[in-house]
């Protein structure tokens with residue numbers, strides 16, 4: 001078995017064990033493979049191992065990979081999620097080439113994404129990014145800004161508001177990990193009572209997927225545990 005195949009099985013076993021422990025159903029939890037900085041060959045290997053959804057942070061890098069993979073006869077076709085910071089001059093390509101975007105935190109960006117969504121594609125599945133630990137260097141809105149922004153964005157053509165995403169500050173203690181995730185879950189429950197179509201809570205990474213499952217995540221974004229450590233990036237945005 002290859003390194004990535006083995007990792008896929010290991011991560012799936014972690015997900016099953018956490019589901020068992022916290023009374024969740026594995027079918028209710030999607031596994032997004034975060035392939036930033038990793039080559040197309042790794043993505044193809046993860047696809048062969050059964051993964052279907054891939055997350056990218058850097059648009060230029062993502063565009064090259066999507067273009068290389070698009071002509072290949074992959075069945076089912078991979079779904080692409082944009083999970084990195086969004087500059088307004090990048091919305092056209094994101095809206096054209098991605099199925100999901102997790103990192104919307106401004107109305108203007110959402111409006112551009114919606115306007116630029118090609119007519120022959122389904123509305124762009126959109127999550128609001130919440131800066132759950134209020135870290136100055138991180139993107140995202142505060143919890144109390146969710147209702148107003150959600151109401152504005154839910155009304156946009158070309159956009160389908162699906163839920164929330166957050167990247168908590170790294171913590172190693174399990175109970176400490178759970179606290180911000182629980183706050184996000186509570187905000188998600190409130191969001192759903194106003195917007196019943198919201199069904200996606202994107203939280204949980206390689207180091208906190210168990211805590212995220214315990215607190216109600218429906219979509220885990222996993223990089224390192226699937227593809228191995230990433231080399232530090234020398235240009236562009238810092239890797240969160």
Ligand SMILES: *Cc1c(COP(=O)(O)O)cnc(C)c1O
Pocket residue numbers: 034036057083084167205206207221222223224225239240
């Ligand atoms: C890189 C990244 C991940 C994956 O993190 P790992 O710790 O490698 O699993 C998840 N979400 C976002 C937004 C990222 O940038």
